[in-house]
Amino acid sequence: MDKVTFLGSGGGRIVVAHQLRSTAGFIINLGNKQIHVDPGPGALIRCSACKINPTRTNIIFVSHGHIDHVNDVNAIIDAMTLGGARGKKGALISTKEVIMGNRVRTPWINSFYKNLLESCFQVKAGDVVKSGNLEFTISGTKHDEPCVGFILSDGSARIGYTADTAYFAELGKQFKNVDLLILNVLRPGKDKWGTHLSSEDVLRIIKKATPELAIIQHFGAKMLKSDPVYEARWIQKETGIRTIAATDGLSIGLRKKD
Ligand SMILES: [Zn+2]
Ligand SMILES: [Zn+2]
DSSP: OOEEEESOOBOSHHHHHHTSSOOOOEEEEETTEEEEEOOOTTHHHHHHHTTOOGGGOOEEEOOOSSHHHHTTHHHHHHHHHGGGTTOSOOEEEEOHHHHHOOSSOOOSSOHHHHTTOSEEEEOOTTOEEEETTEEEEEEOOOOSSOOOEEEEESSSOEEEEOOSOOOOTTHHHHTTTOSEEEEEEEEOTTOOOSSSEEHHHHHHHHHHHOOSEEEEEOBOHHHHHHOHHHHHHHHHHHHOSEEEEOOTTOEEEOOOOO
């Protein structure tokens, strides 16, 4: 069944440290492909809890090199390839900084696991990655670490993911008319932050993007305190677009257009 499963719905340092919400990323099952997006701390244990089989993973998408998005990437490659017992398998899509490292960090993907991948795509905004009948159009962000989102299409369903980003004018336009838009919203209401979205930013984005459904997730501590359910209701009331606050383990079916 085509679906999106939120292994976790938390993000940001305090939520990661105390696991107020899990930070294991989300899984997209589309066609016969399984995509693990942003495998942060707890990815394997949350796969087990949510009855997701990590050995069936085909594609891993890591938006950027912050620990709540990338920490368990090698563990997921190990599960996907059974430590190399199946030979090379699967694809990784991520930034140059995650794959190659930068001035202050060694590569997140260690060389043993990189060699087990069938393909490793180093991407930036505007790139298009094709894998079978799936197409990822890489979207841009404004964050304190090079970071990318995507619009994923199988020719029928279109799923957008903002990844971590502050608001900028072009953000909504990138996700025009997706069926489902997943937004990382760390702060409630009008609480502005130079590197992340608030609920008020989401209003502006989804008014432009007009998705069929918006799901907010990756909640920081302040967002959890003010209750994401109320934030989602406010966004829905203001925009007229159906909006859901993710919970750990939430699974949403993807309705395909005929
Ligand atoms: Zn994050
Ligand atoms: Zn980040």
